[in-house]
Amino acid sequence: MVPKIGQSAPDFSLKSHDKRVIRLTDYLGEKNVVMAFFPLAWTPV
Numbered sequence: 001m002v003p004k005i006g007q008s009a010p011d012f013s014l015k016s017h018d019k020r021v022i023r024l025t026d027y028l029g030e031k032n033v034v035m036a037f038f039p040l041a042w043t044p045v
Contacts, residue, residue, distance in 0.1 A: 009035065
């Protein structure tokens with residue numbers, strides 16, 4: 001699912017470098033969040 005411009009991104013969670021689970025909703029209303037996708041060199045993107 002790809003969000004459209006102006007639409008809220010779906011919630012997701014990832015592990016941080018120190019093994020904490022961080023969720024997008026942890027920052028809801030507190031900070032601006034920038035999401036960027038960096039494909040790896042061996043991916044066909």
